[in-house]
Amino acid sequence: MTTPEQVAAENAMRMHDPRVADIRGRMLDVSGLDDAEIAHVVAVLDAVRDWRVAESRMSEASRRYMNLGDNDMRALRYIIVVTDRGEVATATGIAEHLGISSAATTKLLDRLERGEHIRRLPHPSDRRSVSIVIDDATRRAAQATVGREHARRFHVAAALSPAERDVVIRFLTELSRTTESDWS
Template sequence: MARARMDRGDEPSMFDPRVLDPDQEVVSLRGMDDAEIDQIVELLRTLRLWREAEERMSEASRRYMKLGDTDMRALRFIIAGQQNGMVVTPGAIAEHLGISTASTTKLLDRLAAAGHVRRLPHPSDRRSVAVEVRDETRRAARDTVGRSHARRFDVAARLTPSQREVVTRFLRDLAATADEDHHPTS
């Protein structure tokens, strides 16, 4: 088996099992030639590039809107609910985010104080309130997160249906490895 391919100059690829596991204690390379291994290493390296780019995009959106990740997730949920004619309640937000009602109250207090949301009387349940995103925040979210999502959607739309199925299965299987990593077998 040939020597591991280098990423930049003399730096070996940190995704290459020929570098990280040359004795094949964890990763079996049986039946694979170097071209096949190189292709898999390049796929993993490219996934890392996507993950880093996605993290930069998310961070830029959060910085632009001066919000944390949970706050951004709440705003996206409220916006989607509003756009689909749903009355968004604090309980629905708590359920969507998987957080307590007390945490949701703090989150909504923060978002309201920053001018992102407003609480209104619920149209049919006087014990509850409706939460709405202010127009300025909705526009800012559309111009940051929305446009990024549209570009990603366009990339996925360029694939054929069978290519999308392969990519979807691959990413789902890859995501499942994270669950396996948290529950290793003996």
């Protein structure tokens, strides 16, 4: 059973609840909403927070399991997708996908190669380039972690009706726009 103190402590941590974080209404006017509506909005924001926490935990667990950083994991995923399409993964493609310099890409590939996650092989049609091939064990590990998690997420989204998906898309798109800076 949850004690009143535990409820109070949990509510105090809801920094996205205007009744907690903005009691004087300096940042947000909620005068047009009753308490039940505010609580419902906060429940949506709680769910977003919970998703971010779960996503962060899963990403961290995958990185720890494979002993890799974010860009390393993103590069491996890119290599898997490109090669599964029957295309050749290259350093240039990885750099463009990650939005990093060629020097940073070289360091990333050196690190992945030292960890035996990838191999650099001659490009099948361009003598000036090399192809990047993922190690079979790394592919299996990535599919068992990130791939399995992606499949679960896909099934959750697929279980929604088209109208529900449209609401989620609209909400997340608008939520993403709130991070656009007015300072730039």
